[in-house]
Amino acid sequence: MLFTSYAFIAFVLVLLVLYYAVPKRFQKIVLFCGNVFFYFLSGWTNLIYLGVTILSTYTAGVLCGKNQSAQKEYLKAHKEDLDREAKKAFKAKEKNKRKLIIGLAIVLNVAILTVVKLPAQFGLVMPMGISFYTLMSLGYLLDIYWEKQTPEKNLFRYALFVSYFPQLVQGPISRFSELTETLYKEQAFDWKNIYFGFYRVLWGFFKKLVIADRLATAISTISGDFETYNGSYIFLEMFLYTIQLYADFSGGIDITIGVSEMLGIHVTENFIRPYFSKSLKEYWRRWHITMSTWFRDYLFYPISITKTMQNFSKFLRKHFGDRIGKRLPVYVASFIVWFVTGIWHGTTSNFIVWGIVNYVILMVSEELEPLYEKFHEKVIPADHKAWRFVMVLRTFTMLCFLKLFDCYVSAGQVFKAYASAFTFRHFGEMVNGGWLNLGLSGLDYLIAGLGSLTILIVSLVQRKESVRIQLSRKPFALQALVCGSLFVATLIFGAYGMGYDASQFIYNRF
Amino acid sequence: MKKSVILRRVIAVGLVLFILLYLLQRLFVPKYITGIVEGAFVSEYYREENKDFDVIFVGDCEVYENFSPIALWEEYGINSYIRGSAQQYIWQSYYLLEDTLRYHKPKVVVFNIQSLQYDESQSEAYNRMTLEGMKWSSAKVGSINASMTEDEHFIEYVFPLLRYHDRWKELTSDDVNYMFKTKPITFNGYYMRTDVKAAGDIPEGRPMEDYSFGDKAWEYMDKIRLLCEENEIELVLIKAPSLYPYWYEQYESQVEDYAAKYNLTYINLLEHQDETKVDYNTDTYDGGLHMNLSGAEKLSHFIGPVLLEHGAPDRRDDEELSRVWEKEIARYNEAAGK
Numbered sequence: 001m002l003f004t005s006y007a008f009i010a011f012v013l014v015l016l017v018l019y020y021a022v023p024k025r026f027q028k029i030v031l032f033c034g035n036v037f038f039y040f041l042s043g044w045t046n047l048i049y050l051g052v053t054i055l056s057t058y059t060a061g062v063l064c065g066k067n068q069s070a071q072k073e074y075l076k077a078h079k080e081d082l083d084r085e086a087k088k089a090f091k092a093k094e095k096n097k098r099k100l101i102i103g104l105a106i107v108l109n110v111a112i113l114t115v116v117k118l119p120a121q122f123g124l125v126m127p128m129g130i131s132f133y134t135l136m137s138l139g140y141l142l143d144i145y146w147e148k149q150t151p152e153k154n155l156f157r158y159a160l161f162v163s164y165f166p167q168l169v170q171g172p173i174s175r176f177s178e179l180t181e182t183l184y185k186e187q188a189f190d191w192k193n194i195y196f197g198f199y200r201v202l203w204g205f206f207k208k209l210v211i212a213d214r215l216a217t218a219i220s221t222i223s224g225d226f227e228t229y230n231g232s233y234i235f236l237e238m239f240l241y242t243i244q245l246y247a248d249f250s251g252g253i254d255i256t257i258g259v260s261e262m263l264g265i266h267v268t269e270n271f272i273r274p275y276f277s278k279s280l281k282e283y284w285r286r287w288h289i290t291m292s293t294w295f296r297d298y299l300f301y302p303i304s305i306t307k308t309m310q311n312f313s314k315f316l317r318k319h320f321g322d323r324i325g326k327r328l329p330v331y332v333a334s335f336i337v338w339f340v341t342g343i344w345h346g347t348t349s350n351f352i353v354w355g356i357v358n359y360v361i362l363m364v365s366e367e368l369e370p371l372y373e374k375f376h377e378k379v380i381p382a383d384h385k386a387w388r389f390v391m392v393l394r395t396f397t398m399l400c401f402l403k404l405f406d407c408y409v410s411a412g413q414v415f416k417a418y419a420s421a422f423t424f425r426h427f428g429e430m431v432n433g434g435w436l437n438l439g440l441s442g443l444d445y446l447i448a449g450l451g452s453l454t455i456l457i458v459s460l461v462q463r464k465e466s467v468r469i470q471l472s473r474k475p476f477a478l479q480a481l482v483c484g485s486l487f488v489a490t491l492i493f494g495a496y497g498m499g500y501d502a503s504q505f506i507y508n509r510f
Numbered sequence: 511m512k513k514s515v516i517l518r519r520v521i522a523v524g525l526v527l528f529i530l531l532y533l534l535q536r537l538f539v540p541k542y543i544t545g546i547v548e549g550a551f552v553s554e555y556y557r558e559e560n561k562d563f564d565v566i567f568v569g570d571c572e573v574y575e576n577f578s579p580i581a582l583w584e585e586y587g588i589n590s591y592i593r594g595s596a597q598q599y600i601w602q603s604y605y606l607l608e609d610t611l612r613y614h615k616p617k618v619v620v621f622n623i624q625s626l627q628y629d630e631s632q633s634e635a636y637n638r639m640t641l642e643g644m645k646w647s648s649a650k651v652g653s654i655n656a657s658m659t660e661d662e663h664f665i666e667y668v669f670p671l672l673r674y675h676d677r678w679k680e681l682t683s684d685d686v687n688y689m690f691k692t693k694p695i696t697f698n699g700y701y702m703r704t705d706v707k708a709a710g711d712i713p714e715g716r717p718m719e720d721y722s723f724g725d726k727a728w729e730y731m732d733k734i735r736l737l738c739e740e741n742e743i744e745l746v747l748i749k750a751p752s753l754y755p756y757w758y759e760q761y762e763s764q765v766e767d768y769a770a771k772y773n774l775t776y777i778n779l780l781e782h783q784d785e786t787k788v789d790y791n792t793d794t795y796d797g798g799l800h801m802n803l804s805g806a807e808k809l810s811h812f813i814g815p816v817l818l819e820h821g822a823p824d825r826r827d828d829e830e831l832s833r834v835w836e837k838e839i840a841r842y843n844e845a846a847g848k
Contacts, residue, residue: 006665191516443679480523488530492675498634498661 001041003169003255004208004496011038012259016194019263024186028160031263038165039128046127049116050163053109053130057137058158060105061144064098065151102145109134117347129168131344135294137162140176142298149176157184164265166256170249172270172290179267187264197261199468202486203458204254209494211451212248215240216495217439223407226417229438231425234417236435238400241407243452246275249288273459278391280361280398291344295337303333335359350414354405361398447493533689535671537681539642541688542695548596550695552606552643555593557694560834561613564822565590567699568603568610568734569622572750575800577620579698580842581810583835587824588817592699595643597636600625600730605653607737609644617821618744620813621734623765623776624752629724631657641667656730697842702803704846709790709798715756723764735772744775744820751779751788751809753798777816779809786812803846 001008015034019027039047071094075087082090113134116126140161143149152158161180167173187193222229222237229237253270260267270290277283284292303309309329317325335356342355376382401418408414426434436442461467471479542549551574555561565588567573574594582588593606603621610616631637637657644650654667666673677685695701723731738745747769749757757780769776779786786808790798793805801809818824825831 006663191513441679476519480519480526484523484527484530487527488534491531491671492534492678494675497663497666497673497675 001038003252004205004213007041012262016262019187020189024188027186028157028184032156032160032163035160035163035165035168039163039168042128043125046130049112049127049130050133052112053134053137054155054159054162056105056108057141057162058152058155060101060141061151061158062153063101064141064144065153067094067098067101068147070094098145102141105141106138109138114343114347117343129170132167132171132173133162135173135291135298135344136167136176139173139294139298142302143176152176152180160184166259167267169256170252171288172253172256172268173294174268174290179265182264182266185264190264193264194262196468197258197263199483199486200254200258200261202258202483202490204251204256204258205494206451206486206490207247207251207254207455209490209496211448211455212244212251213495214440214444214448214451215244215247217444218435219244219407221438226408226413226420229426230417230420231423232421232427232430233434234404234421236430237407237417238404238421242275242396242400242403243448245403245406246271247452247455273463275396275399276392276459277395278388279365279395280358281365283395283399284358284362291341295341299340300333300337303336304329309333331363334363338362348409349411350405350408353411353414354402357402357405451493531671535669535674536689537685538674538677539670540674540677541684541692542639543684543688543692546639547695547701549639549642550692551699551701552593552595552640553645554643554694554696555591555610555699556645558591558698560831561591562831563589563591563614563616564825565618565620565817566607566610566616567592567594567620567622568598568607569594569620570598570625571596571701571800572622572624572752573620574696574699574701575703576750576752576806576809577813578700578702578803578806578810578842580700580835580839581807582814582817583826584839585811586814586818586822587826588814588822589825589831589835590698590817590822592696594699594701595636595640597632598625598640599628599631599636599657600727600734601656602637602640602653604730604733604737605649605656606640606644607734608652609647609649611737611741612647612649615741616743617823618746618817619734619738620746620748620817622750623731623747624749624755624757626723626727626731626765627755627761629726631659634659634662637662638673642670694841697838697845700806702806702842702845703795703800704803705795706792706802706804707795707797708792709753709794712753712756712798715758718758721758721760721764723761731768735774746816746820747774747776748813749776749778749780750801751783751786752800753780753790775816775820777813779812782812 001011011034015030018030019034022030036047039050071091074090075082113130116124116130118124140149144151152161157180161174161176161183164174164179164183219237219241222233250271257267257269268290270288272286272289274283274287277286309332312332313325313329315325316328320328338355338359339352340355341358342352345351345354372382376387380387382388404417405411405414408417435445440448458467461470464470471482540546540549548571565582567577567590571594574592577590577592579588579590579592582590593603593610595602595606598606603625607619637659641650641654641657644653654664658664663672735745737743747765749762749765757778762778765776765778768774779788788801788805788808793801793808795802
């Protein structure tokens with residue numbers, strides 16, 4: 001079920017009515033039924049994948065938790081009988097058991113995810129949201145293993161967390177402790193939640209329908225016919241796709257957060273104005289935040305503290321000095337993280353190379369940091385307004401190039417497109433009307449441009465405080481006018497209905 | 511904030527939004543005044559003050575361009591109306607008939623069997639031109655459900671703004687001028703054309719793998735027949751004398767068998783050229799596909815006695831009805847340049 005389909009709107013309306021109409025103790029049942037129904041519509045077989053993940057990670061979590069409790073009880077009961085060495089040996093033995101339990105569940109789920117992510121020619125259809133709920137479940141398991149999280153004993157409650165429908169389409173990748181704080185609560189009907197949630201959903205629809213889906217036509221025309229649309233068209237493609245992806249992905253997350261807000265459930269933010277970033281490093285702290293932090297917490301840190309990595313660090317320090325001994329292990333761990341991040345997005349070469357290119361840029365920036373500092377000392381301070389603006393533009397341009405990896409199915413094609421772009425072929429043709437032959441009229445570009453400008457203005461305004469909160473302090477008539485205008489603009493200028501292909505959310509593919 | 515204040519605000523915003531959306535919807539829906547006018551036909555029926563028609567024609571362009579109710583009135587005193595629309599599918603004809611019966615019960619229904627060859631709707635645009643003009647009733651709901659193609663959504667019929675929102679790029683002065691009221695296009699459902707384009711060489715139809723009409727088409731043919739039987743209406747089946755799309759012999763025999771089985775009158779006007787005196791050099795405006803005014807009046811002259819024979823009365827004695835027709839005749843003559 002697409003977020004931007006009539007069916008989804010009807011589904012949410014019915015769910016909201018039922019959710020608040022039933023006695024509060026039944027709200028979770030209503031929500032769970034909604035989750036199953038929502039997922040069932042994407043294909044009943046997908047429920048099997050979801051079920052396997054829920055059951056395997058739940059069982060592993062419970063077993064791990066039981067083992068931890070048993071260990072504690074045993075140690076308590078034998079406090080006097082065991083010496084330090086015996087306690088240590090017992091702990092190590094139990095930890096290995098837990099490692100085995102958690103390891104098996106991780107291997108099973110990663111194997112499923114890897115298999116379904118194989119390229120299309122293997123004939124497997126990727127179940128909706130599997131990348132997201134798998135990471136959520138594995139994060140939960142690892143937190144139990146590291147004793148940061150107590151296992152959820154109630155299967156129904158755990159299943160409610162993993163299957164929570166708004167985030168099945170494209171995330172965010174929620175943490176158990178964060179999401180369940182409000183997910184498991186009984187919710188009283190609150191107009192404010194409905195109003196704020198509705199606003200957020202509307203904003204998401206605006207981004208997705210008015211901008212992202214409108215631009216999709218031109219982008220697919222260029223990427224679908226490289227023989228005709230090469231040279232300068234590639235620059236246009238990069239630029240449009242960079243705007244489209246943000247409008248599409250952040251629009252989808254807005255819908256997820258807004259629907260959740262209407263249900264009284266708090267979902268983590270996934271974007272903080274990423275295109276205002278002054279470097280790629282900063283960008284990855286502001287774009288798809290839940291994914292970046294997931295890989296940091298559950299892959300980068302664990303790899304960095306493995307015995308092998310520590311030994312490697314020691315070896316380097318001994319033979320090459322402190323600087324290399326400190327940095328190289330970090331770079332190795334980062335490489336693994338970016339390689340896996342690439343694969344997580346897709347197993348085709350374009351995604352793998354995309355991950356590596358991100359890694360290379362980040363590492364080179366890291367190495368050049370001392371040079372930058374000298375430059376800022378002598379030429380212009382890093383926090384100078386003009387310099388910040390230049391850096392934002394530079395990062396945005398870099399992102400335009402990086403995002404081209406999404407537009408083609410192999411790294412070879414992407415590099416061919418880069419090479420073609422710098423020949424500046426078709427430049428005259430493109431500016432003299434070629435841009436109007438990509439399935440969009442001048443008015444379409446104007447609407448997409450005005451829509452993007454609206455996003456820019458909203459982003460600038462929200463730096464101080466959420467726009468909804470700022471608006472809520474304004475007179476009611478103004479609030480109604482803004483909300484009504486957004487609604488009517490989306491309704492009229494949205495690229496939906498007959499004549500438009502209902503576009504999947506781009507991040508739904510990953 | 512008090513609940514009552516919130517509720518008042520929600521109602522106020524809802525009301526303003528409702529009015530705004532209604533106005534936008536009126537602005538954005540196609541008006542069918544110039545260019546493609548066929549979408550205006552179905553709704554014109556509801557404007558008729560006196561709907562006591564004795565004969566109702568249902569079908570596609572082969573009825574609304576080929577028979578003139580004005581000629582039928584003037585020559586035979588037959589009070590008729592054509593509920594025709596472009597590419598009207600047989601299920602749409604059925605539901606239009608059902609819709610018509612909500613207002614009056616005719617004595618004769620003339621159905622053009624051309625649409626039997628379609629078992630599924632072919633295009634959303636044609637669906638829209640028939641369905642949008644219908645007033646809301648169970649017949650309209652049924653017709654929409656029977657007609658929708660894979661990409662269509664019922665809700666877009668309920669709120670056409672969802673379908674036509676993208677027309678902001680192509681709005682014209684017609685959309686403003688005819689936002690609330692449109693002008694009549696047809697004459698009791700007859701779409702008049704006075705231009706002439708003689709028929710040229712008509713190629714033979716291409717051989718087909720299967721000439722059988724589909725199950726859905728037959729299902730609705732039965733429904734039309736049964737509806738007429740239940741309401742004691744005489745059903746007359748016709749095939750208009752259009753030279754193309756090609757009417758295969760295999761089609762003809764299926765209709766003949768059906769008519770014989772249920773004792774229905776079936777007239778294939780392609781086989782009555784001598785009696786109708788249709789001249790394909792002067793009586794068609796598009797090379798033999800549709801009749802122009804001259805052709806339509808000839809066919810009306812031919813079909814009139816058939817209708818009288820099946821129970822349509824001559825009502826020229828009805829003074830009130832004659833007055834209604836006088837107005838329509840004046841408009842008709844003016845348009846025809848008579």
